[in-house]
Amino acid sequence: MKTLILILCLLTTGTVSCFAQCDQKVIIKTSKTEHLDASGAVTRTVDETAVVEITKTTIAINVNDEHKMTGTIKANVCNWTVPFKNGKTTLKATLSDGQGEDKNVTITITGTDGKVNLVFEVEGEPGDRIRVTPDKFEEEN
Numbered sequence: 325m326k327t328l329i330l331i332l333c334l335l336t337t338g339t340v341s342c343f344a345q346c347d348q349k350v351i352i353k354t355s356k357t358e359h360l361d362a363s364g365a366v367t368r369t370v371d372e373t374a375v376v377e378i379t380k381t382t383i384a385i386n387v388n389d390e391h392k393m394t395g396t397i398k399a400n401v402c403n404w405t406v407p408f409k410n411g412k413t414t415l416k417a418t419l420s421d422g423q424g425e426d427k428n429v430t431i432t433i434t435g436t437d438g439k440v441n442l443v444f445e446v447e448g449e450p451g452d453r454i455r456v457t458p459d460k461f462e463e464e465n
Contacts, residue, residue, distance in 0.1 A: 346402035346413070349464040352376040352442075360443070360453040374456070383417055395419035395429075409438045 357370045377384045383395040395417045404411025413433040420426050428447040433440065444454040 346400065347380055349377065349379045351462045351464070352378070352458045353460045354456040355459050356456065358455045360455055362451045362453075364453075366455075378415075383415075383419065385419070391421070393419045393421050404435065406435075409435050411435050 352375070354374045354376075355371065357372055357374070358366050359368045359370070361367050372388050374385065374387045376386075378397075380400075381397050383393075383397060385393045397415055397417045399414075399416040401414045402411075404413070412435070413431075415431040415433075417429055417431065418426050419429055430445050430447070432443045432445075434443075440458055442456050442458070444456075446452070
């Protein structure tokens with residue numbers, strides 16, 4: 325359950341990074357999830373399909389067409405010098421898994437030299453972070 329929540333949050337972060345313009349709806353698709361320990365070392369890798377939709381105020385995550393989460397963005401700090409290439413977005417959100425369990429998460433989207441990564445961290449669980457690299461993203465006005 326925690327893994328799915330982390331994956332969903334990470335996907336959400338990916339969407340936000342593509343959402344570099346900060347006011348557009350973004351759809352992010354990924355196919356691999358990396359789990360990281362507190363030091364940032366990869367502890368395991370999972371092949372799974374995820375779709376994340378991010379708007380200015382909401383996040384929706386769908387993993388393997390089975391696990392769905394939705395959430396509200398509470399804070400968004402967006403600073404991109406070159407959209408989708410160099411910059412950073414940090415989102416703070418509350419995600420719900422549809423079963424009444426809410427999690428506070430921080431999603432950090434970082435772009436360096438054109439490579440974008442999303443890192444998702446559940447509040448109180450620093451030893452199990454999730455990182456994804458978007459395979460595809462789409463912007464909608």
